[in-house]
Amino acid sequence: MILDADSFLEKCIYSPEGLRADGRRWNELRQFKCQINTHANSSDGSSYVEQGYSKVVCIVNGPKEPDGRSHTFLDKACISVEVNIASFSTVDRKKVVRNNKRVQELNTTIQRTLEEAVLSHLYPRTQIDISIQVLQQDGGLLPTCVNAATLALIDAGIPMVDYVSACSAGIYDTTPLLDLNTMEENDLAFLTVGVIGKSDSLALLMMETRMSMDNLEPVMAIAIAGSHSIRDIMDREVRRHGKQRLAKKGNM
Amino acid sequence: MAVGKSISLNESQFILRALRESKRLDGRSFSEPREVDLSFGDEFGHAQVKLGQTWVVAKISAEVVKPREDRPFEGGFTINTDISSMASPLFENNRQSDDEVIMSRMIEKAIRRSNSLDLESLCIVAGKKVWNIRADVHVLNYDGGLVDAICIAVIAGLLHFRKPDVSVDGEEVSFHSFEDRNPVPLSILHMPICSTFSFFQVDQSEDANDSNNLPERLDPQVVLVDANAQELILSGGDMTITVNKNRDVCQMLKSGGLRVEAYTILNCVNIAYEFAVKTTKLINDKLKEDHAKRNVGNIDQLLSAENDR
Amino acid sequence: MSLNTETSLLSQVDGSASWKCGHTSIICSVSGPMESKRRNELPTLATLELVVRPAISLSSTREALIKDRLYSVLSAVILRQLHPRSLIQIVLQILEPGEDLQFNILELATCINAATLALIDAGIPLRATVAATAVAITQSGEYIVDPTREQLNEPETESTHVFAYMIRSDNKATDLILVESLGSFTQEQLLSGIQMAAEHCEKVSLDIRATVSNKVKRDFIWTE
Numbered sequence: 056m057i058l059d060a061d062s063f064l065e066k067c068i069y070s071p072e073g074l075r076a077d078g079r080r081w082n083e084l085r086q087f088k089c090q091i092n093t094h095a096n097s098s099d100g101s102s103y104v105e106q107g108y109s110k111v112v113c114i115v116n117g118p119k120e121p122d123g124r125s126h127t128f129l130d131k132a133c134i135s136v137e138v139n140i141a142s143f144s145t146v147d148r149k150k151v152v153r154n155n156k157r158v159q160e161l162n163t164t165i166q167r168t169l170e171e172a173v174l175s176h177l178y179p180r181t182q183i184d185i186s187i188q189v190l191q192q193d194g195g196l197l198p199t200c201v202n203a204a205t206l207a208l209i210d211a212g213i214p215m216v217d218y219v220s221a222c223s224a225g226i227y228d229t230t231p232l233l234d235l236n237t238m239e240e241n242d243l244a245f246l247t248v249g250v251i252g253k254s255d256s257l258a259l260l261m262m263e264t265r266m267s268m269d270n271l272e273p274v275m276a277i278a279i280a281g282s283h284s285i286r287d288i289m290d291r292e293v294r295r296h297g298k299q300r301l302a303k304k305g306n307m
Numbered sequence: 308m309a310v311g312k313s314i315s316l317n318e319s320q321f322i323l324r325a326l327r328e329s330k331r332l333d334g335r336s337f338s339e340p341r342e343v344d345l346s347f348g349d350e351f352g353h354a355q356v357k358l359g360q361t362w363v364v365a366k367i368s369a370e371v372v373k374p375r376e377d378r379p380f381e382g383g384f385t386i387n388t389d390i391s392s393m394a395s396p397l398f399e400n401n402r403q404s405d406d407e408v409i410m411s412r413m414i415e416k417a418i419r420r421s422n423s424l425d426l427e428s429l430c431i432v433a434g435k436k437v438w439n440i441r442a443d444v445h446v447l448n449y450d451g452g453l454v455d456a457i458c459i460a461v462i463a464g465l466l467h468f469r470k471p472d473v474s475v476d477g478e479e480v481s482f483h484s485f486e487d488r489n490p491v492p493l494s495i496l497h498m499p500i501c502s503t504f505s506f507f508q509v510d511q512s513e514d515a516n517d518s519n520n521l522p523e524r525l526d527p528q529v530v531l532v533d534a535n536a537q538e539l540i541l542s543g544g545d546m547t548i549t550v551n552k553n554r555d556v557c558q559m560l561k562s563g564g565l566r567v568e569a570y571t572i573l574n575c576v577n578i579a580y581e582f583a584v585k586t587t588k589l590i591n592d593k594l595k596e597d598h599a600k601r602n603v604g605n606i607d608q609l610l611s612a613e614n615d616r
Numbered sequence: 617m618s619l620n621t622e623t624s625l626l627s628q629v630d631g632s633a634s635w636k637c638g639h640t641s642i643i644c645s646v647s648g649p650m651e652s653k654r655r656n657e658l659p660t661l662a663t664l665e666l667v668v669r670p671a672i673s674l675s676s677t678r679e680a681l682i683k684d685r686l687y688s689v690l691s692a693v694i695l696r697q698l699h700p701r702s703l704i705q706i707v708l709q710i711l712e713p714g715e716d717l718q719f720n721i722l723e724l725a726t727c728i729n730a731a732t733l734a735l736i737d738a739g740i741p742l743r744a745t746v747a748a749t750a751v752a753i754t755q756s757g758e759y760i761v762d763p764t765r766e767q768l769n770e771p772e773t774e775s776t777h778v779f780a781y782m783i784r785s786d787n788k789a790t791d792l793i794l795v796e797s798l799g800s801f802t803q804e805q806l807l808s809g810i811q812m813a814a815e816h817c818e819k820v821s822l823d824i825r826a827t828v829s830n831k832v833k834r835d836f837i838w839t840e
Contacts, residue, residue: 167563
């Protein structure tokens with residue numbers, strides 16, 4: 056019997072038994088499914104990523120002729136990111152304005168994070184277009200987009216230093232929680248990190264809610280660990296796809 | 308924020324070389340922010356901050372509006388940070404670049420989303436009339452550290468601002484002029500202070516033997532606090548951390564740029580905290596000074612029974 | 617009325633000036649002549665980009681009006697033909713308006729004076745200096761030069777005017793360049809207002825001269 060909606064929710068986020076509302080433990084990721092080369096005919100690289108109920112499709116085109124002078128750099132490729140959030144991706148069907156500041160910020164953040172990983176100096180005077188379609192949102196919008204973009208860039212065969220993997224983590228009382236969903240994001244203070252390869256160094260760090268300074272270290276540590284496991288899952292998918300291709304080639 | 312795109316090769320080599328020798332052109336140490344020069348104007352809510360050559364003015368104003376349908380008890384708060392080419396010809400008029408969008412979002416998150424202004428205290432008649440507080444930020448001169456300076460100016464402006472006293476009798480609302488009744492300050496819950504850190508990779512130079520001569524610098528990455536415009540052009544990425552003196556981190560953003568070790572970031576948070584404590588004290592001292600100046604010979608002040616808290 | 621002027625206070629632009637008269641305070645920056653965007657380029661003249669920013673909220677028709685009047689004054693006085701295909705960017709930031717929303721005379725007059733000073737500071741070639749003055753005329757026919765906020769709000773105040781004169785090297789206000797009037801007034805009142813403003817504009821011009829000579833003294837320390 057539910058007595059009071061607030062106390063029910065409060066209890067649900069992290070029960071004394073150490074379980075979260077969706078049955079995970081504090082250090083568990085949601086189901087992470089990914090696939091590359093999903094749109095083989097219409098793009099140079101493509102991917103589909105599911106992080107729990109967050110679903111994202113990413114298409115990469117390029118390196119190609121740049122669109123005009125403002126997209127031409129003499130020493131590196133121009134990476135342009137466009138995130139498109141479908142109006143049916145959330146429960147309340149709000150129309151997302153295209154030039155919304157939040158989306159613009161998301162675009163720039165993803166673009167700058169990837170610039171650090173892509174060896175863009177190999178393709179001067181070119182442009183790499185990354186277009187991300189958000190189909191469904193359930194927390195962790197930014198990390199899901201970053202992960203999808205990494206996979207699509209790998210599929211397009213664009214040289215990178217290593218995988219960029221991103222993950223969010225929050226804090227409940229004194230327990231850090233990994234990979235939050237929307238319900239948890241609304242109630243907890245959380246941050247998002249983006250890690251290049253299996254290092255401890257961050258290319259991306261974003262925190263929008265208030266968190267005590269002393270909780271920062273454990274939350275960051277678990278978010279980095281989460282990113283590392285996501286990197287492993289993505290690596291497995293890339294290798295699976297590679298083997299499949301090689302097998303096809305062998306049959307010919 | 309890399310606003311100035313051009314810097315001569317000589318200058319850039321000079322600055323990077325100095326950094327390799329642990330020196331900055333303005334003589335500061337790496338973790339030393341510039342002095343904050345804060346002053347207030349004649350009107351309430353007019354705060355002016357100078358951070359090195361950077362010069363920012365914030366003006367706070369209030370008007371009565373109808374609240375939003377879904378939030379009948381809350382007042383409004385908007386921050387307007389539109390940078391004109393007065394700050395530097397590199398900023399375009401009437402158009403926001405990516406950097407400016409990120410910056411204005413950062414200030415929104417630092418001040419508005421961290422709830423430093425108590426919106427519920429702005430309610431006059433629920434669902435009918437609330438105060439809408441507006442902060443207009445004017446950047447007069449640009450020399451790096453914009454977010455830091457703007458944040459201090461807005462917070463100081465909010466603390467300095469007074470809105471006219473209101474008395475409500477049923478549905479009837481009457482506003483009292485400043486002469487009639489003492490105007491009331493806003494209720495500020497905490498004071499977020501931003502610090503910007505810039506990261507440099509200094510070992511990527513032609514004369515690599517030079518860095519070998521400096522064995523005490525093992526880490527090739529240099530972290531500068533509160534970089535000026537020239538340093539910002541050369542930096543490989545920056546990060547802004549917003550902290551208040553209660554040890555709450557209100558906002559953190561590092562969007563891309565050079566990879567940075569997690570422990571370096573935790574170090575930066577501590578530096579940001581020190582700066583926040585120092586700046587909070589500075590703002591409070593300046594406010595007290597201004598208050599004393601305004602109330603010279605004010606009989607109410609002498610008769611006030613309020614204790615120092 | 618207390619007057620406080622300053623030049624070269626901004627480091628990133630070519631010229632700047634602040635003009636604080638009474639409770640009206642304006643800061644002006646000038647950059648240029650510099651490279652202009654291709655589509656704004658004029659083949660025979662320098663493009664003049666003018667921005668007037670209010671102290672509070674976004675710029676509205678009120679600022680557009682000030683900008684329009686200012687544009688007509690400045691484009692007449694700047695020797696634009698000397699820098700074809702280039703851009704001169706002028707930004708005026710109102711820090712304290714010093715008058716209520718229904719008036720704009722103090723702001724307009726101060727904008728003109730601040731812009732003149734900033735243009736001189738930037739070294740932009742001018743035909744002459746421009747000095748402006750704000751005048752209010754009351755019911756009893758009294759002329760108030762540079763009125764205060766309280767004087768403007770008096771119901772006695774019938775009309776408000778801004779007069780600007782071009783002033784050449786002999787420091788004589790002979791060429792009227794702008795008359796902006798609002799309210800009801802007689803022809804005689806306007807004409808004598810123009811007469812009176814000339815005298816006052818000469819005084820303002822002396823202030824501009826004093827500021828510029830101070831600036832020159834500061835900039836060229838080696839010449840005694």
